[in-house]
Amino acid sequence: MKHRYLPMTEQTKAEMLAAVGVESVEDLFKDIPAAIRFQGELPVSPALDEYALTRHMGALAGQNADTDRFVSFLGAGIYDHHVPSVINHVVSRSEFYTAYTPYQPEVSQGELQAIFEFQSYICELTGMAVANASMYDGATALAEAANLAAAATRRKRIVVSRAVHPEARSVLHTYAHGLNLDVVEVETRNGVTDPEALAAAVTPDTAAVLVQSPNFFGAIENIPAIGELIHAGKGLLIVSTNPLALGLIEAPGKQGADIVVGDAQPLGISGSFGGPTCGFFAVSEAHMRRMPGRIVGQTKDRNGKRGFVLTLQAREQHIRREKATSNICSNQALLALCASVYLSVMGRRGLVEVAELNLQKSHYAKQKLAGVSGVTVPFTSPTFNEFVIRLPEGANMSRIQSKLLEEGYIGGYDLGRSYPELAGHLLIAVTERRSKEEIDRFAVILEGLL
Numbered sequence: 223m224k225h226r227y228l229p230m231t232e233q234t235k236a237e238m239l240a241a242v243g244v245e246s247v248e249d250l251f252k253d254i255p256a257a258i259r260f261q262g263e264l265p266v267s268p269a270l271d272e273y274a275l276t277r278h279m280g281a282l283a284g285q286n287a288d289t290d291r292f293v294s295f296l297g298a299g300i301y302d303h304h305v306p307s308v309i310n311h312v313v314s315r316s317e318f319y320t321a322y323t324p325y326q327p328e329v330s331q332g333e334l335q336a337i338f339e340f341q342s343y344i345c346e347l348t349g350m351a352v353a354n355a356s357m358y359d360g361a362t363a364l365a366e367a368a369n370l371a372a373a374a375t376r377r378k379r380i381v382v383s384r385a386v387h388p389e390a391r392s393v394l395h396t397y398a399h400g401l402n403l404d405v406v407e408v409e410t411r412n413g414v415t416d417p418e419a420l421a422a423a424v425t426p427d428t429a430a431v432l433v434q435s436p437n438f439f440g441a442i443e444n445i446p447a448i449g450e451l452i453h454a455g456k457g458l459l460i461v462s463t464n465p466l467a468l469g470l471i472e473a474p475g476k477q478g479a480d481i482v483v484g485d486a487q488p489l490g491i492s493g494s495f496g497g498p499t500c501g502f503f504a505v506s507e508a509h510m511r512r513m514p515g516r517i518v519g520q521t522k523d524r525n526g527k528r529g530f531v532l533t534l535q536a537r538e539q540h541i542r543r544e545k546a547t548s549n550i551c552s553n554q555a556l557l558a559l560c561a562s563v564y565l566s567v568m569g570r571r572g573l574v575e576v577a578e579l580n581l582q583k584s585h586y587a588k589q590k591l592a593g594v595s596g597v598t599v600p601f602t603s604p605t606f607n608e609f610v611i612r613l614p615e616g617a618n619m620s621r622i623q624s625k626l627l628e629e630g631y632i633g634g635y636d637l638g639r640s641y642p643e644l645a646g647h648l649l650i651a652v653t654e655r656r657s658k659e660e661i662d663r664f665a666v667i668l669e670g671l672l
Contacts, residue, residue: 287632289493293660295587297608297651298438298635299360299387299485300493303466303576304655309490309563313556321555327531333555334530337518340502340558343565347468348482349475350504354515356558357501360485361390364432364462365397366503366514367481371430371458372403374512379428380405381452383415385437386462388640394432403429413441413601413610420448426455430481434462435474439649440584440608441601442471449478458509465489465502465561467606469577481505490564491557500557510534576654580607584652587661591650594669600647608651610637610644614672617646622671629667 235247244250251259270278294302313319317332324330324337337355344353357363368380380398382391384407391407398405408419415433424431431452435443449459460481461474466488468474474482487499505513511534519533568576584607592599596614611634613619619636626633638645652661 286495287627288495289632289655292627292630292632293656293664294632295634295650295652295656295664296632297440297653298649299389299487300496300499301488301607301651301653302493302655303488303490303653305490305492306564306567308567309560312563313559318556318559324532327529331530334518334532336559336562337555338520338530339566340562341518343562344465344502344504347465347473348463348479348502348504349473349477350479350482351475351507352510352513352517353502353504354513354517356486356554357483357503357515358554359497359499359501360462360483360487361387361393361501363483363485363501363503364390364460365394367460367483368394368403368405368430368432369397369401370481370505370509370512370514371460372401374509375429375457377427377429377457378402378404379425380430380432381408381420381423381428382406382432383408383410383420383434383437383443384641385410385413385415385439385441385443386432386434387438390434390462410439413437413439413603413605414443415448417444417447421451424451424455424457428452428455428457430458430460432460432462435471436464436467436606436608439601439603439610440605440651441603442606445474445477445479453478464606466573466577466580469573469575470581471606475504475506480509486558486561489561490567491560498554498557500554500561502558502561577606579654580652583607583654583656583658583661584609584650586658587650587652587656587664590661590665591668594665594672596672597668607653608649611648611650613646613648615646617672619646619648622668625671626667631664631667633668 239245289302318336321333324333327334340356341353345351357366372378372380380403382394382405395405406423408423409416414437420431431448433443433448435445437443445461452459458480459478460483461479463474463482463484465484465486482504484502485499486502487493491499503513516532517534519531521529521531523529565573584605588599588609591597591611598612599609600612601610619638623633634648634650637647637649
């Protein structure tokens, strides 16, 4: 056997071909006309042995600007937070790592309890009555929330702020197309949703208003005022939020939100160059039966012992398709477990302390960068751990980003990529991992580049 890490020998290949009734691999493709089949060899490198392949893959991975070797000020949805080492120890246990959908509760008590704990944490953080067993990510959770609102109100108009993450809005539009929903986007002012534009966009046929707080620019939205506006027309308020920020900010459920969604990535889930992450979805009790996915409930067995079951299963895999609230087929149980372990380890006080570090360090960075010659802070709205800076007119954004990388720094997100009107603006994220020395040096390097 040439490559011991490939579980395939000539003998096993011959046995497999014999089992399907052909003599060669070529025979498997004989039904495809020769004229349209690729002739020759693919332009790929020669086969490598295990040692050479490991070195090659290691060299490729080394080209990535990872956050262990680079200082990151990039957020925009994926954040460089500290992941306590205990998390990987717990989620790497085989009973969690290999677990799938707990169809048989009597043999899935550990997995069901983990999901139940996740739901309980999310309810406490968001101030909502019920949470489900997680979603794929924050973007799909937001789109599913719009679907719920449309079904609950029997209306087709969805009003969403342009301060909501651009990728989440893109997913929302994709969902809306299939559901025949009309999505209306509202402009921003001073880094938050323009209240006058929002008021003009909300009509009697509006199912819901969707906002994010802290929003994509890092700013805090006026949730109570937005709630009063949409509730006056008997529509729903959907809030997407950063769960870490809820260590300091009043829970959306206590500010009038009907549905609270978001991404649990800040809660002990590695950024991993963009995913996977875990979405959360929480609602008021009135909308519990319309939630997508599943709910794990707590009960007692006939001997009075505590037990867990799948209480609500509203997806098409469990019930008739026309009655299903969603077509999602699974959830992110392993990553939801990461979030649960993180919240267990940090505790109530620890979560507040981490949130305070994010707030204080980001505000220090904002003041430091505002002192760089030519740099201004365009928005005055309150922020959490992200904020926007404007570079001098004519600054070469791509050159600046490249030079920062050469210095070992991952700069912020170029807002011109998603908001043409904000060309020359950078979205800066500062988490608890950033030190005063790193922030100070970042400001010095940026001033030198400008």
